[in-house]
Amino acid sequence: MSLQLSRRLSIAGLAVGAVCAVAPALPAHAGPAASGAPDRTPAAAASRPAAAHPAPVLDGFRLTHLPAGLGTPSDFAYEWDDVAFCSRDWESRYGDGWRVELTVETLRGDRLASLAALRAYLTDYLEQGPDWRLTPVSIGHHPGLRTDDRVFWLVRPGVAVSVSIDPERYGVAELLRTARGVRERS
Template identity: 35%
Template sequence: MKRIRMAVPALLAAAVVAAPAAPAAADSPAAPGWSSSMTIQVGGVWIGELPAGMGVAQPFESEGDDGEQISTTVWESQTPEGYRVDASITVVRAPWLQEPQPAFEWLRDWQERPVEEADYRRITLADGRPAWLSADQVVWLVEPGVVASVRLAPDRFDVGLLPRIAASA
C-alpha cells in the first residue's frame, strides 16, 4: 500500500501528460499570465519567482501512509502530441521532517526517481538554508515539519531559477 501512495503524485503527473487539459481550479490563478515576480500557494507555502508561460495549474491533495499531508500542483500545456507537464510543486507536512538532510532524504526516497534522473548536489540558498539541486528539481526544508520540491521542464524553462524559487518560499 505504501508504494501505491508514494507513487500517486508521479502517476498524477504522468496522467496529466496523457489526459486532456482540465480547467484550472476556480481558486487557482491562470498560469500563462504569471511572471517571475508572482507567487502562488501550494500546501500553505507561498512560492515565488516562477517562470512565465507555465500551462494550466491542477492541484492534488493526498495523505501518506504515516499521515503526511501532501499537496502537489502540476502545470501542463498543450502540445501537438497532446499535453506535457511544464512544472510541479510538492509540499509535504509531517512532524518528523524537522532537519534538512533527513527531510531531503525522506522526499527523495518517497518520490522514487531513478538516480539518472535525479542526481542531487547540496547547495546553499541565498537565505542560507541548505537545498538539494538536480538537473530539473530543487528540494529544501521550508521550515521544520515542511519539505518542498519544485521541478521545471528543463527544455522549456531556465532551471537556473530553481535556487531562487526555493529561496522565495
C-alpha cells in the same frame, strides 16, 4: 505518464484527513480572449505593474516568482507514507497529450525532521538509488539539495518544499529563481 503523477492519481482518492489550504492559482499564460478578458501573455505581463495580481498561495506559501509561459494550474492534496503533500502543477498541451512544466509541493510530516531525513524520504518516494547525485543549495536561509530539474529544502522540522521544473523548457537558473520565490506567509 510519470511515475510520480501515476502515484498521485492512485493515491489522491485514498488520502484521509489531508488538509491543503490553497488560494486560486492564476494561469501564467492565457492568451487574449475574444470575450475581452485581460491579456495575460508574457509580453503583456511584463508591461503591467508587479502588484497587478497577488502571488498565488499554496499551503501557506506565496509563490512570488513563476516562469513565463506556464500552462494551466491544478492543485492536488494527497498523503504518502505518513507525509501530507499539497501540490500545484502547471501543464500545457504537448503533441496529443499534456506535459507538466512546473510542480511546487509542500510536504508535512513528523518524519521530515532534518535535511537528511527529507533526502531519505524523497529518495524512496521518487524511487532514486543511493547514488542520487544532489548538489547542496541554500533557499533563503534554508538548507536544501538540487538536481538539474528539482530542488527541495527543509523549512523547519516537519515542513519542506519541493520544486520541480521541465528541464527541456527551463534551466537550473529558472528552477532556483522559482524556488527562491517560494516564501512562507507570516
